[in-house]
Each structure stands twice: as C-alpha cells, then as structure tokens.
Amino acid sequence: MQMTALTVFIVWSAITVAIFVFVGLSGRQPGELSVKAYKRNRAVLFVGLSIAAVVFLYLTLPFMPYPDEGVTPDRVVYVSSKQFAFKMSDQPISREDALNDELFLSIEPIKAGELIEFRITTADVTHGFCIYGQQGRILTQTQAMPGYINRLRYRFPERGTYPVLCLEFCGIGHHTMKSQLVVDN
Numbered sequence: 001m002q003m004t005a006l007t008v009f010i011v012w013s014a015i016t017v018a019i020f021v022f023v024g025l026s027g028r029q030p031g032e033l034s035v036k037a038y039k040r041n042r043a044v045l046f047v048g049l050s051i052a053a054v055v056f057l058y059l060t061l062p063f064m065p066y067p068d069e070g071v072t073p074d075r076v077v078y079v080s081s082k083q084f085a086f087k088m089s090d091q092p093i094s095r096e097d098a099l100n101d102e103l104f105l106s107i108e109p110i111k112a113g114e115l116i117e118f119r120i121t122t123a124d125v126t127h128g129f130c131i132y133g134q135q136g137r138i139l140t141q142t143q144a145m146p147g148y149i150n151r152l153r154y155r156f157p158e159r160g161t162y163p164v165l166c167l168e169f170c171g172i173g174h175h176t177m178k179s180q181l182v183v184d185n
C-alpha cells in the first residue's frame with residue numbers, strides 16, 4: 001500500500017512537472033494566436049475531462065467506505081469527549097454529565113460483527129475519535145466537534161480490546177486522551 005501510494009505520487013508529480021515545463025517552454029516563442037483553435041481546444045479539454053470524471057466516479061464510487069449507509073445499526077453508542085477523556089454510554093450523554101468528573105459511564109461489551117453507530121460529540125474543544133486495531137493500525141475515525149453529533153459506523157471484525165485515541169491536538173494533555181472498546185463474541 002505504501003509503495004503504491006509512493007509510485008502514484010511520483011508518477012503524478014512527474015506528469016505535473018512535465019506539463020509545467022511544456023507550458024513554460026511553449027511561452028518562449030509565441031506563434032500566431034488563433035482564437036478559433038483556442039476555443040476548440042478548450043471545448044475538447046472540457047468534454048474530455050468531464051467524460052473522464054464521470055468514468056472515474058462510476059468506477060470508484062462502489063469503493064466508498066460507507067457500505068452500511070441506509071441500514072439500521074444494530075446498536076448506538078454515545079460518545080462525549082472533553083479534555084482529556086472520552087465518556088461512552090448506551091444512553092445519550094448530557095453536557096452536564098459529560099463535564100462531571102465524578103461521574104463514571106460505561107457501555108455493555110460490543111459484539112463482533114454488529115453494526116455499531118457511534119454518535120460522537122464534545123463538551124469543550126474539538127477532539128478526534130479514532131479506533132485502532134490491535135496491531136496499532138487505524139481502523140476508523142472521525143472528529144468530535146462542539147455543537148455537532150458525528151455518526152461513525154463500524155463493524156468490529158473480531159473480539160478483542162480496541163484502543164481509542166484522540167487524533168486532534170486538543171491541549172496540553174492530548175497524549176493522555178485514551179480509552180478502549182471491548183469486543184466480545
């Protein structure tokens with residue numbers, strides 16, 4: 001995956017540089033400017049790029065990471081973040097409860113294969129809500145934004161303990177902002 005990304009980046013950069021060099025060199029000796037030819041080229045380019053865009057969308061849309069859109073989730077988990085912790089509950093969390101340091105909330109264990117919809121918000125500044133796999137790779141993530149509820153859907157593939165980390169620098173204690181999700185059978 002990393003090598004593919006690097007190869008695409010290098011090829012694309014080379015094409016971009018080549019176009020810039022071509023345009024730069026072609027400007028040295030401006031020939032006769034033909035408005036007609038310019039308009040024709042512009043039309044060809046517009047139609048060509050439009051067709052390419054439609055084909056590209058048609059080929060890549062099925063790979064969008066939202067295959068469960070329109071399906072009722074098996075379960076909803078409410079998440080409220082604040083500096084520097086996450087609170088999760090099976091019930092909606094009020095802002096007062098989110099800010100109450102004395103109040104401890106927890107959720108029932110998640111079952112593997114269930115479609116979980118996380119409803120994520122924050123009681124103070126913007127945070128990130130990022131679920132990691134057991135090998136330390138990001139599985140899915142979204143932002144926790146003041147005044148918004150972001151919905152994040154995910155099916156945990158197997159049982160285990162999945163770390164949750166904040167991915168948005170949210171203050172001096174950002175690196176301590178961790179939680180975890182336990183997934184049962």
Ligand SMILES: [Cu+2]
Binds near residue numbers: 166167169170177
């Ligand atoms: Cu943070």
